[in-house]
Amino acid sequence: MxxxxxxxAFFAAVELHRNPGLRGKPVVVGGNPDGRGVVATASYEARRYGIRSAMSSAEARRRCPSVIFVRPDHxxxxxxxxxxxxxxxxxxxxxxxxxxxxxxxxxxxxxxxxxxxxxxxxxxxxxxxxxxxxxxxxxxxxxxxxxxxxxxxxxxxxxxxxAAFLARLPVRTLPGVGPKAEVRLVAAGVATIGALAELDDARLTELLPGRVGVELRLRAQGVDPRPVSGEPAEAISISNEETFDVDVRDRDELHGHLRRMSEGLAASLDRRGMSARTVTTKVRYPDFSIATRSHSLGVGIDDAAAIGDLACSLLDRALRQRPGPVRLVGVGVSGLDRHRQLALPMEDELPP
DNA sequence: TCTGGGGTCCTGTTGCGA
DNA sequence: TCTGTCGCAACAGGACCC
CATH class of the missing domain: 3.30.70.270 (Reverse transcriptase/Diguanylate cyclase domain)
Structure with a gap:
């Protein structure tokens, strides 16, 4: 079996051990309630006020003004x-x-x-x-x-x-059914996992097209052949991102953030003894839309300057296509390889 | 009351070489 | 030589997870 x-409530439980004075009180581990922070974990006392993970910290404080905020310490x-x-x-x-x-x-x-x-x-x-x-x-x-x-x-x-255990539960409780799928399914009258399990092929393709739908229906039937793997999975990508308290439009300031994050990524690659072939820059605009720009090199890189240069030029490309203030910037690396850097990328490998 | 950060996986499009 | 097409890799976006 x-x-x-x-x-x-893992994060909150650890914080209660570090500071026993918090026991019995509503505690939220999460971001700044005066800024754009959100709740990572709420203690069970805080949950009584309707405070939940992913809620904005400001909303959590509105629901319970005496709630104690603790910054996460990963x-x-x-x-x-x-x-x-x-x-x-x-x-x-x-x-x-x-x-x-x-x-x-x-x-x-x-x-x-x-x-x-x-x-x-x-x-x-x-x-x-x-x-x-x-x-x-x-x-x-x-x-x-x-x-x-x-x-x-x-x-x-x-x-x-x-199947009987799952059948009466709401579809949203099935892992893989997120907010978007839930809306589609419930609107079509498929409110329980049991109803999802009984969908015929035509209806399933209509509601959840692609491989995802077939997979989810099997899971809804209680069928899941994935084995328990004892092997620890190696990372596929590493990234850093930051949401600003106030939207930023200054290009130099954004470059500064990207370079600082690139240093963090380089340090992380160094710790793992890895290099990366692909760099991706992420931008979130005030309307919450996201743009990503990525570039792959013929050879893996692992130093902060090279990652930072690429990240900044990719940001410039995104901002040329859509100028204006941004809410968040981030940089990630993927195409990870155990081998260390052998050479710097050629000049003509850098994006325009 | 506006909505974090760090990830994985899937899908559609595009560009390119054989 | 021109054109089509097949397969692949890269790219961009989106959904989902904790």
Missing amino acids: IAHLDLD RTYREWSARMWALVREMAPVVEQVGIDEGYLVLPDGDPHEQAELIQLAVRERMRLSCSLGVATCKVVAKVASDARKPGGITVVPPGGE
Whole structure:
């Protein structure tokens, strides 16, 4: 059997350990409520006020003026996460971490509920963290099940009961159905996972065209052949971006931000011993539309100046096509390779 | 009350060489 | 030599995830 383990309000839980004075109070880990910050995690006390992840911090404060804001500290969360997963690896034969606070594992032989309880207990006793587990024959059902009794719950879906377990839940609870798909499906009268599972080919292609639709219908039927992979996945891309408190139109200032972010990317590539062949610059305009411009080189690069030069020229290209103030700029690298830089790009490889 | 940051994957279009 | 077309890589955008 497969289990999906999900830590409950993880960032907030770590902050409560660092500062026990926050216990019992509404706490939000997130961005600046006076700027453009959003909520990353809300403690369960804060959730009572209707505060949720991805809500703007300003809205969170409006709902609960006494809420305490804490800035996220991802480095510390990564450390806690690494310790927690090391502990789980001692107890389960195969573990696949898929985020900082969640992952799949193959349960040891024995009664699935008892095995899940042992892991939950170990995480509580040794890490002082609360987690929820869902247990099923496949990933998608285990994931939905882990959400069924949060926080601190365990939900076991017996073999053969997958489709029945999913059937009555809202379509949006199926992983892969986001806000856009939900609107289309519900407008067409497909409000539950069960209704999605029963769609015929014609209706499915109409509502969710392409491979996505076929995949989602299978998942809705409780069918998910993806194995639990014990191999840690290597990064495909690395990026840095920043939303400004006030929109910026000054080109030199934007270049400055891109160069600073490029230094961060170069440092990150260096740590991993990797180089990148593609650089992508991202711009978000005040109306929230996004433009990306990318360029690939014949050879991998890993130094801040080369990444920064390319990022700035790509920004200029985007701004020539649509000038004006921008809300966010970002730079990313992809086409990652273990090999180090051998040569600087030729002059004629730089974009116009 | 305006909407973060760091990612992955999929899709449609375009340009190019065989 | 011209044209078509096939396949591929690059590019851009979009949906989704935590």
